[in-house]
Amino acid sequence: MTYSALALLRHAFTGNKAWTPVWRFPDPKPCYDTIIVGGGGHGLATAHYLAKEHGITDVAVVEKGYLGSGNVGRNTTIIRSNYLLPGNTHFYEHSLTLWEGLERDINYNAMVSQRGVLNLCHSDSQRDAYARRGNAMRLAGVDSDLLSAAEVRAMVPGLNMDSVRFPVKGGLLQRRGGTVRHDAVAWGYARAADQRGVDLLQNTEVIGIRVEHGRVLGVETTRGFIGAKRVGLAAAGNSSRVAAMAGLRLPIESHVLQAFVSEAVKPMIDTVVTYGAGHFYVSQSDKGGLVFGGDIDGYNSYAQRGNMPVVQDVMEFAVQLFPAMSRLRYLRQWGGIMDMSMDGSPIIDRTPIEGLFLNCGWCYGGFKATPASGWCFAHIIATGQPHALAAAMRLDRFATGALLDEKGAGAQANLH
Amino acid sequence: MRIPCPHCSLRDSAEFTVLGAADPQRPAPDAPPEAWNVYVHLRDNAAGLHAELWHHSHGCRQWLRVTRDTRSHAVLDAKACRP
Secondary structure (H helix, E strand, O other): OOOOOHHHHHHHOOOOOOOOOOOOOOOOEEEEEEEEEEEOHHHHHHHHHHHHHHHHOEEEEEOOOOOOOOOHOOOOOOOOOOOOOOOHHHHHHHHHHHHHHHHHHHHHHHHOOOOOEEEEOOHHHHHHHHHHHHHHHOOOOOOEEEHHHHHHHHHHHOOOOOOOOOOOEEEEEEEEEEEEOHHHHHHHHHHHHOOOEEEEOOOOEEEEEEHHHHHHEEEEEOOOEEEEEEEEEHHHHHHHHHHHHOOOOEEEEEEEEEEEEEOOOOOOOOOEEEOOOOEEEHHHHHHHEEEEEHHHHHHHHOOOOOHHHHHHHHHHHHHHHOOHHHHEEEEEEEEEEEEEEOOOOOOOEEOOOOOOEEEEEEOOOOOOHHHHHHHHHHHHHHHHOOOOOOOOOOHHHHHHOOOOOOOOOOOHHOOO | OOEOOOEEEEEEEOOOEEEOOOOOOOOOOOOHHHHHHHHOOOOOOOOOOEEEEEOOOOOOEEEEEEEEEOOOOOOEEEEEEOO
16 A cells, blocks of 8 residues: 555545555564564664665564554654764764655655754853864764854744853754654554565564574564574663573663653744753654653663653753743653663674674664664675674674764763 | 662662662773673663662762662662671
């Protein structure tokens, strides 16, 4: 089924009764060429690009819950490529380029909205740091604009520009950044992969990885053993648990990150704003709710819910930045489990086990990376060689010292 | 989440700063690089009981070894690192 304006019209005339399920619910085959563990954004994108770019369609995506039940549906939907380090910039820029063409690629409305991402600065030194990052981005061919305080004031009404403690001195704007309807990303990739023959196995939890003589043979699941020549792990917050099934110990800690939505209001913020004096970011969904978040809670967690101190922090930042938000009630709050790596950057690589590939360590920046992550992970699974864009995202960098520490925080997972 | 500090009794976790896993053992200064890599970077990252170090930074300023369930956030035990 191809979605188009004409199809919408045709179905409208038949009472919208003729829509068919968007993907199949197949039984597992005994054996596949490739198994992807994890039916979230990254796993589904990997399956799509394996099928489309590399012609590998004998693929199963194994998901313990329902598709997109993890972080792809829990994030604050922001996309951007405003990174400083060369090992990151080109990768995230490719991701943004893929976002720009995503809807045509998968024939699915993901509501990609390039409304801009504005990072505010509150001191001269912070402005210098933003100027440096903006220049690094421009050198890499990524758009960036350093805004003056007056330009920020004109662009974002309602901002508390003249706070005594943290006045807004300007901002770094990436106009091509923005937001995407996150659930639609999972559904769109799932549908596109399914149409090319990928089996999406939901409610199928991996409980073991069978390895013999240093080579992966397949995965044990709650629906029995499924053989595979190649297995790719894209399990986000559960990466350490899944990798441990193959005897691997990862440079990863799992942490909880909370996100919040306010009641719906009329258009108030037409871009994405991040606070420079505290960890806080906000945008407004098309339904009108303000979608916002802040820091991880800081302690190891698999609980998918957080605690009150961070809720209080985030609310304080919100009111500092947009005083009008003090009049809003917040509607919902939830948590997702982040695979925090020891240098704050992801891992897309082979493992010491032949045929076993690893995609993890996205910290709390995995959503924007979804297309490029799938693109590069599919490449290394299909060819056995790392993609040039992910050449710095190796597993052995922690042993060799070639770290990719964007924030310069050191080997302390909860500080990235 | 509240932590039963052995010096200050049951206190809000907001008074504490968490460092992370308590188990990694610092290698000898002349240990090979791989031992340092394991110590600095690799973690068990348990889903379940997890021994971790918390500093009562807004209280008695002592380090505690806390046992906590990472699936439920239940704090089972908190002992002073230095008796």
